[in-house]
Amino acid sequence: MVYTQPYASTSGATPTTSAPPYPAPMAVVGPQYCCPYPVDLAIVRKVLTVADQFTVTDLNGNVVFKLRASVLTLHDHRVLLDAAQNPVVTLRRKIMTAHDRWQAFRGDSSDPKDLIFTLKRSSLIQLVKTKLDVFLASNTSEQVCDFKIKGSWLERSCVVYAGESNNIVAQMHKKHTVESVMFGKTNFMVTVYPNVDYAFIVALIVILDEINKDSKGGSSSITDDLFMS
Numbered sequence: 684m685v686y687t688q689p690y691a692s693t694s695g696a697t698p699t700t701s702a703p704p705y706p707a708p709m710a711v712v713g714p715q716y717c718c719p720y721p722v723d724l725a726i727v728r729k730v731l732t733v734a735d736q737f738t739v740t741d742l743n744g745n746v747v748f749k750l751r752a753s754v755l756t757l758h759d760h761r762v763l764l765d766a767a768q769n770p771v772v773t774l775r776r777k778i779m780t781a782h783d784r785w786q787a788f789r790g791d792s793s794d795p796k797d798l799i800f801t802l803k804r805s806s807l808i809q810l811v812k813t814k815l816d817v818f819l820a821s822n823t824s825e826q827v828c829d830f831k832i833k834g835s836w837l838e839r840s841c842v843v844y845a846g847e848s849n850n851i852v853a854q855m856h857k858k859h860t861v862e863s864v865m866f867g868k869t870n871f872m873v874t875v876y877p878n879v880d881y882a883f884i885v886a887l888i889v890i891l892d893e894i895n896k897d898s899k900g901g902s903s904s905i906t907d908d909l910f911m912s
Contacts (some may be wrong), residue, residue: 709845709852711799711819711883712772712789722875726855726888737892739885748885761893762791763886772799772886776893785890800883801888805831815891832887834895841891843884852876853884 708717718739724747727738748771751762769846770791777784786871789797800819805814816828827847836840843853857871873888875881 708878709880711880712886713880713882716880716882717878718881720877722881724873724875724881726868726873726885727870728892737889745892747880750889761889763882763889771882774886774890774893778829783894785892785893786885800829800833801825802887804894813891813895815887815894817887832891834891841888843887852879853881853887855888 701739701892708714710717723742725740725742725744728736738746739748740746746766746857748766749764749768751764751770755827759778761774762770763772763774765771765819773788773791775786775788775793777786785802787799787802788794789799796842800820801818802815803818805816813832813834815832816825817830817832818825824827829846830852831844832841833844841855844850845852853873853875855871855873873881873884875884
């Protein structure tokens with residue numbers, strides 16, 4: 684069970700605008716991942732292993748999601764599993780695209796009919812801030828994004844917005860612990876706002892992590908660079 688608490692961000696960041704609960708669940712992966720109150724998740728990434736291990740827990744330490752990577756295609760095929768090891772979302776990077784385009788499919792599918800969303804860089808050149816546009820499967824024209832991700836090296840923050848608005852749906856920050864230094868773990872917290880699909884938000888973070896690693900030559904990740912102190 685996902686741990687929740689009364690509505691209050693635990694990220695320490697100050698939202699640019701107030702974000703009241705959405706009137707109806709914003710289900711992208713599925714309505715079972717939407718709660719009428721904020722959901723705080725802890726993401727632990729082991730960075731000193733041969734293959735990065737990515738685990739998502741609630742604040743009681745219960746596993747909510749794990750990430751499975753294909754051995755042969757480590758950086759372009761990721762599967763998000765639930766606590767029972769059932770595939771929730773399959774993430775695939777499209778090869779030879781200029782904007783780091785990724786696609787998300789339901790379960791372990793890669794069939795176009797199971798497409799959930801597509802993500803790509805907002806622009807080819809991004810120096811200080813990472814900006815990504817997310818288009819739901821129904822948005823075939825891709826003229827206006829359905830969600831936008833903005834990450835800042837200077838502000839040590841990552842925020843997910845609804846479309847081109849300033850309405851925040853989730854935000855992330857790094858958590859410093861002694862265990863992180865001793866055991867090669869990078870911990871960071873995600874606050875998902877009320878009625879927002881938290882499986883969708885985790886999938887976005889996984890892709891953002893991969894894009895950032897690729898941009899740094901595979902030697903670092905969002906948790907190493909985006910939130911470096």
